[in-house]
Amino acid sequence: MKLNTLSRGVPLSSLVLAAFAVAGCGDKDAAQAPSATRAASPAAPALAAPVLKIRPETKTFRDWRATCGNDGTCWAFGFAPEFAAGWVRIALAPGPDAQPQILFGYWPDGDAKGANPLGLTIDGRAYPAALSDASDVETPIGEIRTGVRGALDALAQGKVMTIRGASTQEVSLHGAAAALLWIDEKQGRLDTPTALIRRGSRPAALVPVAPPLPTVTPAPAVDQSGFGDQNQRVPAALRARTEVGNCLKASAMPAVSDMVMSARLDARTELWGVPCGAGAYNVTHNWYLTGPSGRDPRPAILAGTEGPGSDPVMPDNATVNGAYDPKTRTLSAFAKGRGIGDCGAAQTWAWTGQGFTLTQESVMGECAGVPSDLWPVAWRTRPND
Numbered sequence: 001m002k003l004n005t006l007s008r009g010v011p012l013s014s015l016v017l018a019a020f021a022v023a024g025c026g027d028k029d030a031a032q033a034p035s036a037t038r039a040a041s042p043a044a045p046a047l048a049a050p051v052l053k054i055r056p057e058t059k060t061f062r063d064w065r066a067t068c069g070n071d072g073t074c075w076a077f078g079f080a081p082e083f084a085a086g087w088v089r090i091a092l093a094p095g096p097d098a099q100p101q102i103l104f105g106y107w108p109d110g111d112a113k114g115a116n117p118l119g120l121t122i123d124g125r126a127y128p129a130a131l132s133d134a135s136d137v138e139t140p141i142g143e144i145r146t147g148v149r150g151a152l153d154a155l156a157q158g159k160v161m162t163i164r165g166a167s168t169q170e171v172s173l174h175g176a177a178a179a180l181l182w183i184d185e186k187q188g189r190l191d192t193p194t195a196l197i198r199r200g201s202r203p204a205a206l207v208p209v210a211p212p213l214p215t216v217t218p219a220p221a222v223d224q225s226g227f228g229d230q231n232q233r234v235p236a237a238l239r240a241r242t243e244v245g246n247c248l249k250a251s252a253m254p255a256v257s258d259m260v261m262s263a264r265l266d267a268r269t270e271l272w273g274v275p276c277g278a279g280a281y282n283v284t285h286n287w288y289l290t291g292p293s294g295r296d297p298r299p300a301i302l303a304g305t306e307g308p309g310s311d312p313v314m315p316d317n318a319t320v321n322g323a324y325d326p327k328t329r330t331l332s333a334f335a336k337g338r339g340i341g342d343c344g345a346a347q348t349w350a351w352t353g354q355g356f357t358l359t360q361e362s363v364m365g366e367c368a369g370v371p372s373d374l375w376p377v378a379w380r381t382r383p384n385d
Helices: 029-034 035-039 148-156 176-186 242-250
Strands: 057-063 063-070 075-079 085-093 101-106 119-122 125-128 143-146 160-164 168-172 261-266 268-276 282-289 318-322 324-325 332-335 344-351 356-364 375-382
Touching: 057 176, 063 176, 075 168, 075 176, 075 242, 085 160, 085 168, 101 160, 119 148, 125 148, 148 160, 148 168, 148 176, 160 324, 176 356, 242 282
Parallel strands: 318 332
Antiparallel strands: 057 063, 063 075, 075 085, 085 101, 101 143, 119 125, 119 160, 160 168, 261 268, 268 282, 282 318, 324 332, 332 344, 344 356, 356 375
């Protein structure tokens, strides 16, 4: 099942890889100096490793999809045919010392769970796997821990890949080599021994290291007396806004209309979440910043990796399955592509005192049984200590 529409902020932008140059070491006279003289000379300072310059991007290569996040980590996914539940994930962090990881899994039918060991077969050759630490009873996940480079070579050149376990799922290899080559290019690995596909003799030291993560400083926690997600009523000034009234009409069912949420952000600012429609497993809220008692309401800006106004369907202040945590000062959302939550978009924003800043975004556009904690992370930040 392919997910064509995700929550606002989900489309990922293009990625840029910075060019870099490495200077030569020494000079002619030094190279010809006697050994005693060379030993007495101070050592030349080591060259700093190049730093990867990158922005989030997701790209499709026939039946494979690849994503690189703002921290330089990249993922390539292959999927079983539509309406099946099988997947293979190749992940690689940036830098010359990073090693690729191969995970795979499926969504087994009831009585078949745990019946057989997991394994991966490429063109008839078996690649045994261990049970990954990410597994649970409902979703067994295999990991190739030995012969990873050989498995990647076979995958890039192969025709048929099969996940074997309690059930059997075929995963297309059309586009796999192109997806891995794209990762090599984006991480600056081409023609080095560290490349996934196009390996060569260029020194591994030329592979850029991870970029520094952006920092975000959440505002101090404040008392929440009188606020929360229970027994809240939309303030009159906020209810008077036309779009808020329309939302409340669209959420007229008690189970939805009662889901008004609020929080105190600071002495002068309140946060209000107004329910604005619901489906079988998704509830939409529109979020507003107001003064005390709901005065002077204005929409909150909850921008994703593409920035405000990137979604033509949902407004910038909307979330799906959103909630505010006053302990961490974060607003989170999890838009499900289907009820089991194996596809969609997950986002988190921190309140900084000036507005909400995106701190994490992960997206899975294919409904194939991938647990949400294994989705590619397009954007992440670190707290400002």
